Amino acid sequence: MVQSLQPVRGTQSLIGEEADRFHAVTAAFDRVRRLYGFKRVEVPIIEPTAVFARTMGETTDVVSKEMYSFEDRSGDSITLRPEFTAGIARAYLSEGWQRFAPLKVASHGPAFRYERPQKGRFRQFHQLDAEIIGSAEPAADVELLAFAYQLLAELGLGKSAILRLNTLGDSATRSAWRDALYAHFAARRSDLSEDSRDRLDRNPLRILDSKAHQDWPIADSAPVIDDYLSGEARDFFGRVTEGLDAAGVPWERAPRLVRGLDYYRHTAFEFVTDQLGAQGTVLAGGRYDGLIEQLGGQHTPAVGWAAGIERLAMLIDAPAAETLDVVVVVEDDFASGAAWRAARHLRSHGLSTEIMASGSARKRFDRAVKRGPAEILVLSGKDAVLTRRVKSFGVARVEGVLASLDLSA
RNA sequence: GCGAUCGUAGCUCAGUUGGUUAGAGCAUCGGUUUGUGGUACCGAGGGUCGCGGGUUCAAGCCCCGUCGAUCGCCCCA
Incomplete structure (x- = not known):
């Protein structure tokens, strides 16, 4: 094939059943989104690089090596969005969306990360995204998760995608726990896998779900978040789980679940499946009360999630082919x-x-x-x-x- | 960035221990006595076997490199 006719690595062009699957997912999302009163919003695919660098954490892999960044003709550093949340938060501030607070919004479209493609992972991938901005209430977390659960249920994945739920506590909790984890792992540094020794300084929380067997006993004996939760954080999490039970959303506690991006606080969650090989996470998110301040706005509590459209599309039953009358x-x-x-x-x-x-x-x-x-x-x-x-x-x-x-x- | 496996027609694939002119199905196009036709039959076009080098009398097949794909590691939706 002529070089220039090869598609960019990690992009795909869909037709037939694959395209129909993709559309089935976005159609279900749009239907369920309305049932929960989430407004449809559109935000740019490109943002100033700082929007992502400041919110997601400079040291995260996404920011440090996976962003599609370039200089435009005026010399500004522009980045193709690697996720939705930061861009929506930026719009919330720059477009005056504060006037709608508390704001429930949903969007979907392409996102970009420079990664090695594999099953359920692409350089241009597509996400569904839902956010509630300006509500500090656990009820917001519950509603967002109820939305996610109903969406997955309508896609026929109510049983196969399991909600794993954790709390990371408030920022005091999180940093105390992080320090304790660091101390715990640093003391056993020589017993850790090579990957985890690297993780120790970068992101010690990640050692908790390491895939290296030799890390497991060390992770098992690590300090647990529950011992570091402030009274408020514990109460908040309790009200989230009570709400989920009342709303009929099944969940399981995942005390070692952490999220990669720096901005998460309190509730963290992911819906996982065992049917996608190494990419089991199909929908994930959490509370990010500090993010809007990071961007220079006032303290604004918020929760959100994103789901991978390609991953969902691979899991659902094939939609009925379009018929001709x-x-x-x-x-x-x-x-x-x-x-x-x-x-x-x-x-x-x-x-x-x-x-x-x-x-x-x-x-x-x-x-x-x-x-x-x-x-x-x-x-x-x-x-x-x-x-x-x-x-x-x-x-x-x-x-x-x-x-x-x-x-x- | 690292590792493993795989690259043959537009698509899905066959191709024996290296041996003549690389095959099939689907798709495309044409034909099959103007036919009331139910997915048929016949035929045609389409390949520098991913690309480059090497070994050999001879390479789709063996070796090296390269590009790409797939799956995994890392990370993540």
Whole structure:
């Protein structure tokens, strides 16, 4: 293949069932989003680089090595969004969306990370995103999770995607726990895997869910978050879990669940499945009360989640293929005017219609049959006399719609 | 960034221990006595076997490099 015709690594072009799966996910999202009163918002795909660097944490992998950043013609550093949250927070501040607070918003679209592609992971990937900005209430966390759960349930994943839930406490809790973890792991540094020794300084929390067997006993004996929770943090988490129980959202406690991005506080969660290989997380998020301040705004509590559209699309049952209501077979050119008139009329009455008008008459009919329509309308013009027949394979609607139409004019 | 596996027609794949002109199905196009036709039958086009080098009388097949894909590590949706 010619070099320039190769797609950019980690991007994909979809057609047929794959495209239908993708659309099924976004359609379900848009339907459920409305049931919960989340406004649809659109935000830019590009932002000033600082928007992401300041909010996600300079040392995170996403910021330090996975961002698609470039200088535009005026020399400004621009970044293709690696996630939605920071951009929405920026819009909240710069567009004056504070006036809508508490604000419930939803969006979906592409995001970009420079990573090695593998199953369920792409350089251009697509996310669903939901945020509640300006509410410090545990009820916001509950509502957001109820939304997520109903969405997954409507996608047929209510059983296979499990909600794992944790609290990271407030910032005092989080830093005390982090210090304790650091001390614990640093004391056993030489027993840790090579990866985890690297993680120790960068992000000691991540050692907790290390995949290296040799780390497991050390992680098992590590300090637990519950011992560091302030009274308020404990109370907050309690009200979230009570709310989930009342709302009928099943969950399990994952005391070692941490999130990679720096801005998370209190509630952290992920819906996981065992059907996607190494990329089990299908929807994840949490509370990020400090993020808007990081961007220079007033203290503004918020919660949100993002879900991977490709990952969900791989999990759902194949959507029913789009069916065709009518194929119009034009047996000879004399009838082509009538075919256009008939097709226009059928389409304006909501019947999906295609016209077969090339190749031999026999081929046209064969192709019409292969398209699998509910009905085939055959128009012929033998001896300059227009005649029509309808072959029906299912619900017969064509004759009814066409009854009032003079096809010859 | 690291590791493993894999690259043959537009797509899915076959191709024996290295041996003549690289095959099939699907798709595309054409034909099959104007046929009331139900996914048929016949035929055609389409390949520098990812790319470059090497070994050999001879390479789709063996070796090296490179690009790409897939899966995993890291990280994450």
